[in-house]
Amino acid sequence: MNKIGENNFGAPVNASERKLLSIARQLGPIARSEVTAHSELSQQSVHRLIDNLQSKGFLRFRPATIKGRGKPSPLVEINQDTFVSLGLSFTTEKVLACLLDLKGAPLIQCELDVHPNNPTAVLDVLEAKIADWTAAELKNRQMIGVGIAMQGYRTGAADQFETPTLLENWQNLELIPLFQDRFELPVFTENNATSSATAEFYLGGAAEHSCFVYLSFNYGYGAGLYWQNKPVQGGHGNAGEIGSIYRPEDTIHRPALGELLKRMQMQGHAIAHISELPNYFSDDLPVISDWVQEVGPYLRQSLAALKGVMDPTAIFFGGEAPSGLRRALINEANADDRIVHGPDPMLIESRIQGDAAHVGAAFLPLHQLIFRN
Template sequence: MRDRQGRIATENERLVLDIVHRNPEISRSILTKHTGLTQQSVHRIVDSLISKNLLKADRETKSGPGQPSLTLTLIDDAAFAFGVSLNTDTIQLSLVNLSCTQIIDTYVEPTNLNNRDIVIKGIKSSMERLAEEHSVPTNKIVGVGFAITGYRLGAPDKFHTSSQLSEWANIPLLPELTGHLHDHVWVENNANANAIAETLVGAGRTHASFSYLSFNYGFGGGIIIDGRPLTGAHMNAGELGTILTPDQMTSRPALGELLIRLKNHGININSIRELAEKFDPNMPGVREWVDEVTPHLNLTIRALSAITDPSAIVFGGEAPPALRDMLINASSNPFGDHDPTVRSPSRPSLIKSDIDGDAASFGAALLPIKQQILL
């Protein structure tokens, strides 16, 4: 499937595939208008993609004079990718196909998250099991995306992590992961992986430029500009915790802090996964915590709005849906009152991610697809 440079599709082929993905059953004649390429170039690219078994074409029903155009769709089972999300207390594994449809997601239950060898072996075993269960040929698995909590430390695959994942901190991850999981591996932090999932199957369908708030054990974000992730000079764009001063960190909207507040009220929930399963908006301490974090959440929203000018800010991560609603309602007026006679800049919509649960493993699985086949 790959060329001599290891590519599955050329840049122009990826452009065509991406347009077809976003516009299922688009006609070849309309596709030409979307690409900016000549009709002859589009026909040649489409023929190449059909020969590579990435694209299929069907004749439209003839309704007038002339040859009916072709309608184009991706071949779902032409390619697959795995995505792994390593959180503070869980590992989630996703399998997706070329159409970016999530086929399966499952939790891998390692005995010790801080033991890299055990975790990687558990992931490998689960990947093999899922591929066998869903009859996915090995040669159609185009890569693995790996998402981890934390921010980068001077290299694409080195992260500062939370204390629960200290054995994963400040080491090059690619040599270990590539050696065990697949020849083609991409690493990303969980917040950016969440945002990538939104670009293809969530808010990105209607918002080309948006910001993503990832409520996990910590608090981070992803920034999408014109459909592409913004990474920054040090690949840490969206590291929202740095907006706050050290003495404000305990009042940031991080779910780890919510667990502490719940324990102070006698509610022993010991993990983010357990919080998702048992969350009740009426739990003692929840409303107080939301009130506590709202000023810092509003500061974050104002900063993102001023700097990146998104059309939407998406509330997601591992926060339960009811908690996402509470945070959106609490931040319904982050800009405060202003003089109605003064024209204000356009404000972003505050919306809840419709992707069920934490989308990081899903977004991680989309990394190999986006990097090699789509845009």
């Protein structure tokens, strides 16, 4: 992998090239002669663009499959050996990193050995980690960009967030220049819920849903919205801040895992972190079943709001909630009839286990620079 500051990624690929790269990602390996039918471009343009992308290292050819008469057409696929994209996500407890190849396959996923509420230390540890990767697993790859998933809501600029108290040292920092100046790479920012929705779009079960919602059960409670294969940002960049629908006195009853943690600690369970929930989860544990019933009406309220405004075909339950808790919340959501008219969205447990925000963050540069946006 190129050293920091030696990235020669240059200008992004153009719109037509992005279209072909998206086709190759979704359908590849695909015969070059068949790409034209999916591209709305002339065959001559397709061949020229594919050759250009192959020379840049974005695509590669595989031997042709002989079908009938005539010269066989070579197969085209994404080159997974040349580029990587880096994603970081911040929870109230840890910083997770993910490196994806150009096709979106995770190459490395790890937790950084640093306190998440220390920006200077995060930058230093990440720089050292990149140096380690450069010398080892990713020696011959080039980094495209950095995606950052932060908990909280935007306060104006796209890269400034009002974070939870446990991440207060990141509040209103301009994340793009902070990371861009250090690593000399394109930087993209998003909240955790929308980043997780991006991971669901590329790797999860959302491929057949052009309009879906991802519910992120973390220390707080948020939603990532997707419409026509794009995240919905809203006018201020805070679309999906579903926790804002509750009255202040009701926020303790929203389905936020920080509230569940407090309930468990009050009842004497020696649990200190949300990441420990998988070790404690049981359908028979009264404190968990009681909490699920407590938040049920408020969960259904948020689902009704999302249905009434977004009208999604699917709502995915994910975030840091363990699998059993996701299923329990889905069952609770279905316990009472919903009052909004029209077809209901499917309520689906996310296929991606654990918090997917770091994976989605790594997709941000790919989504913004490489594939059809």
